[in-house]
Amino acid sequence: MKLSAPVYHLKRRARLLARHHKIPLHAALDRIAREEGFPSWSLLCAQTTGTSGECDILSRLGDGDILLLGARPGQGKTLLGLKLLLDAVNDGRRAVFFTLEYTGTETRQRIRSLEGGKPGSGEAVEIIADDDICGSSIIHRLAGAPRGTVAVIDYLQLLDQRRDKPNLADQVKALRDFAGNAGIILVFLSQIDRSFDPQNKPLPDLQDIRLPNPVDIALFSKTCFLHQGKAQFQSRA
Structure with a gap:
């Protein structure tokens, strides 16, 4: 319909x-x-x-939600995260993209490719492309942001690379607590382990998340997994 x-x-x-x-x-x-x-x-x-890759994630997220968005490389998790930020902008929200993977120029080009019938709308998406991104810097950047602000973090495992930063579990817990108190929506893009085999199941799940160091999966209130144009969204709350 x-x-x-x-x-x-x-x-x-x-x-x-x-x-x-x-x-x-x-x-x-x-x-x-x-x-x-x-x-x-x-x-x-x-x-x-449903299970469409075009699913509207924003309508299924509430203030303070923590979403884990996982897929193997090339399956569209970054584009879906950027589309979520464009949807947030079109809904009158603040939208921020934290990336340890892409440059600001690369990210802006990707956003423009998604603007469709609203050219220029993606200029409102804030891009933070910085090797120093970590839980505390994200909290600092978003301090005072309006409730309903949407931030996408690209990506979960890269927060864990530098030894001078807290371990990943502590960073995610601090971000979860901050988001819940501030009413900010956080979306973590996540790698999926190479062992995931689509011949055994059509979509990855929590067991397939690549975690070199342990993280309490219960910290994420919702999940979305992608593969071959399909998506499965689940609420864990």
């Missing part, structure tokens, strides 16, 4: 509806879903995102 507007626009409409009528957000979301021909918001999201 075709929606009258992108999901993030419908979610914004629901927030305005909730504020104007002083009703819970979940009730406003369900009302918007019924207007679109779905019995509830959860069914709208399930049937419009």
Whole structure:
């Protein structure tokens, strides 16, 4: 069923509806879903995102969520992370990309390739391309950011490379606590181990995350795994 507007626009409409009528957000979301021909918001999201690689992640994230977005190289995790930031900008949010992998110029070129019918919209995405990126520097950069700000970290395992930084588990825990208190959405792009075999299962899962050093997976409230144009989103909360 075709929606009258992108999901993030419908979610914004629901927030305005909730504020104007002083009703819970979940009730406003369900009302918007019924207007679109779905019995509830959860069914709208399930049937419009499904397992498609074009799934709208922003509509499924709440303030303070920590998302793990994992895939093997070349499967589109970086592009999906950048698309999420563009969706955030179009929703009137602050959007920040922290990358230890790409230069600022490379990232800006990728963002422009995703702008589609809204050229220039990606200029609002802030790009931090710095070898010194770590949990504490991310917290410093995002201190005072509005609730609902979206930040994508490219990528999880690279935070663990420098011996002068805290171990990865401590960095992720500090970021989780910060995000929860500040209402900021953090998305960690993640490597998937070479042992993942798509002949055994169509999509990677938590067991396939490449972790040279241990991290408590329970720190992530939601996950999304990609492979061969398909995506599987799951809430762990």
